[in-house]
Amino acid sequence: MGLTLFPGDGDTSSPDVAWSYSDFAAFRRQLAQAEGFALSEMRGFGGERPWSDVSTSLKSLLDRPDDGGGELSPIECAALLPRLEVIVDQWRNEVDVPQTHIDAAQQLTVVLRLCVAMNVELLFL
Numbered sequence: 307m308g309l310t311l312f313p314g315d316g317d318t319s320s321p322d323v324a325w326s327y328s329d330f331a332a333f334r335r336q337l338a339q340a341e342g343f344a345l346s347e348m349r350g351f352g353g354e355r356p357w358s359d360v361s362t363s364l365k366s367l368l369d370r371p372d373d374g375g376g377e378l379s380p381i382e383c384a385a386l387l388p389r390l391e392v393i394v395d396q397w398r399n400e401v402d403v404p405q406t407h408i409d410a411a412q413q414l415t416v417v418l419r420l421c422v423a424m425n426v427e428l429l430f431l
Contacts, residue, residue, distance in 0.1 A: 309372060313420045314427040320420060323413040327372050329406070334368055336407050340393045341368075363389045370430075377427035383418045390415055 309330050312322035325333060338345035341362040347353035348360075350369065357369050366382045378386075394411045397403040421428045 310431050311414065311417060312429055312431070313417060313424060314377060314429045315420075315424050321413065321416050323410055323417055325410065329410075330372060332404075333407050333410055336397075336403060337364055337390075337393065337411075338368055340396065375430050377429045378421075379427055380422055380425045383421040383428050387415060387418045387422065390418070 308324055308326040310322050310324040313320045335345045338348075341360065341364060343355075343360050344353075345351045345368065347355045348369070349356055350371075357365060362368070363386050366378055367386055370376065390411060394408060394415060397408045397411065418428065420426075
């Protein structure tokens with residue numbers, strides 16, 4: 307079992323990005339670290355720190371249940387895309403970031419760009 311993120315355009319040939327639940331959790335921990343906080347400190351992830359204490363455009367991706375399905379609007383996709391692209395560039399120069407995270411982040415940027423361009427939701431399944 308795992309999680310797939312894909313554009314809600316109804317086209318099964320559209321690009322997507324998929325993880326096992328454990329790999330998605332590790333990916334989000336790495337993103338949170340890039341934003342300067344530990345995901346494990348946050349409410350909903352074992353900690354007590356409220357999400358209002360952190361400022362990140364990635365909040366809509368980070369602060370969500372792993373298996374709840376749902377979607378991000380095209381506006382939310384557009385809001386997180388620039389920061390994700392910056393993080394991908396940073397990760398390419400860091401030795402402690404797994405290549406799988408870099409590859410997944412790059413693929414996620416492709417999917418997000420498509421969602422924005424087509425004005426469709428990013429679906430979580």
